[in-house]
Amino acid sequence: MAYIINPDRNTPWNGLPELPIDSEQYQTIEVYEQLGNTKAAIGRLQGRSIVIPNQGILVNSISLQEAKASSAIENIFTTDDELYKAFSEQQSQPQGATKEILNYREALWDGYHYLSNGGAIDRDYFIRMYRIVSQFSDGIRTPIAQIYIKQGGSGPNAGKAHYTPPRGAGVVEQKLDNLIEFLNNDDKFPLDPLLKMAIGHFQFEAIHPFRDGNGRTGRIFNIHYLTQKGLLDYPILFLSRYIMEHKEAYYDGLAGISQRGSWKNWILYMLKAVEETATLTYHKINDIIAAKDAILDAIVQKGDIMRPELLVEAIFTQPFTRVKHLTDQGAYAENTARKYLDQLSDMGILEKRAVSRNVYYLNLELYRILSE
Template identity: 25%
Template sequence: MDPARYVDSVFGRPARQPGSPWSFWHYEPRPIPRSVQMSQSAILAMSEAEAALGRLSGLGYLIREPQTLIGPYLTREALASSRIEGTQASLSDVLQAEIGDADEATADVVEVTRYLSASRQAFSLVETLPITQRLILDVHRTLLSGVRGEEKSPGNFRCSPVWVGSAGATPDNATYVPPPPDQLPALLTDWENYVNTERSVPVLLHGALMHYQFETIHPFLDGNGRIGRLLISLLLKERRRLELPLLYLSNFFETNREAYYEALQGVRERGEIEPWLLLFFEGVRAQSDDAIWRARRLVDLRETYLLRASETRSKLPQLVQAMVANPFVTVQSAQRATGLSAPGARNLVRRAEELGWLRSLGTHGRGGREHWYASDLLEIMEGPLGGDTAAN
C-alpha cells in the first residue's frame, strides 16, 4: 500500500507498526464520525432515496400476499452480491437448484445458495436480536460453511492480516491493506455501538457509513463484501424502514462495480465521503424504484393467473403461488406446493402448460426428471433495470 496516496482524515490514516509482525503500511480507521456535513446535492439525493424507499415499503401493505415476492428478490440479491466477488452463476441455475437439483449444482451455484441461507437466517435473527458481532459471526458461519472459503475460518474474525489487490499482490503493492487483527476488537466495538445507538442519524446516512466502515475494517478472511451488503438490508429491517426484504442493492453495486469500489476507496485515500454517499443514495433510489416496478409486474401476472385458476376446481392456485416464488417447476416441486400425489401433480403441471403458463425444458439430471419454466415470470425476474422507466 502506497501511504503517499492516503491523507490523514476524520475517517482514518495510513500507519505502520515498526517492530511488530505487521510492520507494513496499512490503513488505520478512526471511529465512525457521529455527524457528517452533506452538501445540498447529497441532502436532495438522500431525500429522493428516502421517498423511493418509502414507496417500496408501502407496497408491501398494498398488495395481497407480498411474502410470495420475497423469494425472487432474495435470490437476485444473493446472485448479484456473489457476482461482485467473482462467483459465476445465472439466475436460472440458482432457481433450478432451489427446486431440488442441488446435488447437480456447480460450486458457484452452491455459494449463492449458501448466501440465500445466510440471508434468511439473518432476517430471522434480526426479528428478536440487535445487529451485533455475535449475529454477524453466526451468519458468516452459515455463508462460508461447506463452500469455497470454508478454510477461511467461518464464524470467526480474522487473526491474520489481509490485503486487497490483484492476484499475487503483497502488502507493499496492494491497493488497500485493512487494519491488522489486533485493532479489530476496538474497531468492531465502535462499529457495533454506532449501529445500535445512533438513532438520531438518518437511516440511509446511517447505512452508508455502517457499510463503508465494515468494508474498511474487513473483519473476515473471506465474505466481507457479502456480509457487508447484507447488513444494509438488515439495518433497514431493524429500523422498521423495510418490513420485507425487497431491496436488492447489490444489483446496483454489481452494475456499477468500478464506481462502487472507487467510492469506498476514495473515502480511505482522500477522506472524500460525498461521492460514496451520492452513489449509495442513488443505488437505494434506483433499486427501490426497480423493485416497485418489478413487483407490480409480478403481482399483475400472478393475479391474472389466479383469476383463471379460480375457474377450475383444482389446486392450480397453489401451483401459481409456487411459480411466482420460483418459476422453475418439476413434478416433485408441484407436489410439495399442492400436496397432490405424483400423478395428480403431473396432471396439474400439464394443465398449466396447456394454459401457456409453463414450457417444458425436457428431461435432465438425476433420474431424467422433466423440468418446466414459467417464461413470462422469469422474464420479469431476469429483466434489466426497470425502475427508472416505471418512475417516469
C-alpha cells in the first residue's frame, strides 16, 4: 500500500496517515542489516555503562552535551564554559540559551525518573516534557494556534510554509493517541523498538502537538523510549550530536516522508544515528574511565590527600568543581577542600579560574573528552 503523502504544504496535513505504516516501507535487506549493526552498537554501550561505579560521571557530563547539541539544532547556542558554570551553580538563575539548555537536561532526567517510577509514554508524559523544555504551562495546541514550519535561509522561499501540521478540533489529540498506542501496544504492533522509535519520532514531529519545543521534546522522547524498552539503563546516548552534524539530512528525511513517502531513507538515517552515537558514547566512556584512573593513580602517589577516591569522583561528576561541592557532600572541610583543589591545580590536573567573585576548578581532561 502506497503511503499517502502531504498534497499541499500550506494546508494542515489532517490526512497524516495513522500508524502503523505498511511493513513494505521497512522490510528490506538494507534496513535489517543496519538494524543489526545498530543493535550491536547500543548493546556494546549498555554493557560498558553498567560497570561504571558512579553513573554521575556519565549522566551529568554527557546529558549536558546532549542538551547542548539538541538545542543547537534549534539555533540555541552557548559556550561550554557558560553551560558548565551555570550547571555548577545549582542556585543560580541562568538566562537565554544556557537556561534553555539546562531546561532540556532537566526534562531528560525528569522524564527518565517519571518513566522509571511507573509512568508511561502517554499524553501526560509528552505534555510534561514540553512544559519543561519550553517553560510554558499550556498543553496540546488548540486550533487557534496557526502553526506552520517555515523554510529557512535567505533565498526566495525563505519564510514560506515548508510544512503545516494537522489542525482542528480534536485532530491533534486523536493523532497523538494513535502514536501513543503504537508505541505502547507491543502485542498489537510487534515491531523492534529501534524501528518504533524511528517511526514514532517522525510521527511526533509531523503531528507537532505543541506551540513550541516539538523538536527538543521529540529528541528527548527518542532517548526515553530506548531506556523504557531496556536498551539502555540510563539516558546517556549522545544522539543530538549526530543530528546536529547531519542536520540537512535530518530535515530532508522528515520532508521525504511527507512529500514522497520515503520511509526507508528516514529509518536508515535514524538507525545510523543511533549506531554512530552509541559508538561515540562508548568511546567517551572509555576515555573518561581511563582519565579518571590515571588521575587517581597520580593523586595516590602524591600521598598527602585523604580519601583520594572521593576527590576524584567529585571532579569527574562535572567539568567545573567548586569548593562548595566538596563541602556540601560532606567530603572535606572548607579549608581542606580548597587546599586539595589548589594542589590538583598545581599538578596540572585542574585549571583554576576566577570569575567575578567565584573560583572554579576545571577538570582539563574531562573537558577535553567532552569537547571532542
